[in-house]
Amino acid sequence: MSPADPHFTPGKPHSLVEDLYAFAIGCSFVVLGLVWLKSAGLVTGGMAGVALLLSYLIPLSPGLLFTFLNLPFLWLAQRSMGTAFMLRTAFANFAITGLALLAPSAFRLTDLNGPFAALFGGTIIGMGILALARHHAGVGGLGIVALTLQRRRGWNAGRTSLIGDAFILAASIPVLAPRQFLLSVLSAAAISGVLIAYHKPGRYTGY
Template sequence: MNAPDPALAAGKPHSLVEDVYAFAIGCAFVTLGLVWLKSAGLVTGGMAGIALLLSYLLPLPAGLLFTLLNLPFFWLARRSMGNGFMVRTVLANLAITGLALLAPLAFRLEDVNGLFAALFGGTIIGMGILALARHHAGVGGLGIVALALQRRRGWNAGRTSLIGDAIILAASLPVLAPTQFLLSVASAAAISGVLIAWHRPGRYTGY
């Protein structure tokens, strides 16, 4: 068995360059996942799922709805996780919104396979959330609640998110066709699977 990295064991903080790089990757992954799911007409768990669901009902882009829905949770981020976490979370949300608004200018997805969109989109959203969480930031909403409960009570962030996801997906039943609903469940499971596997107490969290 390999010896643990002494820098991680000592809790060595990330450098500014490492934080910026992780933010760029995390925000890009979350945005790309949203675009893939939107192109297939799917939803998912968390605030991303609520934003996607509302984007099918309102004439507003999912990226903008994502940040608007997260506004009330920024106060919770400050209270439960500190000023630094709140500032980073706000910046991450603004970056995701900006990237989502610019995405149509960079590429256009057509004829997307629903199963691929669900699994690929969900997985990279999960990896994006993981990258941001390891650098002391969240994507807002239920993610903040899950991270706060993990930090304070040791609850697994993935499992906590899964409960919220079930409620959000249930709310999408009147809007989605049966096939779209099942694929949306798969996308939410892909997100939670990443967090359950790699973001749990006792493992590297970056702070």
């Protein structure tokens, strides 16, 4: 439904409680997906994939790398999406890092099924990104670029992210075993599938 539709009614702004609850869900989902993929030795798309890939090369956690990588993109978030979006994105990123650092002391994953880890990890990261995007926040550099292009040019965020994912996955070929690489492609497809299916302009009227 679009604003031109006679039955269109603007969505009510989210309350502070609704925003905080969505941030708690979205950040937790992203972290849980990262933990699943890291435990299975996989990579995925977006900045989460870059953080995972680097975590196999240098002795830093994906959560910490995630925030370091995203800091330069906060300027783009402010310029293209506004100060409120930038502040919400910064809050989400630091929350994700904090939760990721706490995750090892909260639970441990063993004996993971690779295909399930890829599908579950990718899907739940996608749902986390979706929850945050619908409450006017991004989770990473490529996500910010995708959301900016969707807002300015109407490009679907999922399809735009898919292009960036292809480059990230290509960079992981020298690092991952063939099976891990194929499962990583599956995880990236799961993330993009969620965004392509559910993150469309006009489908969601809240903000």
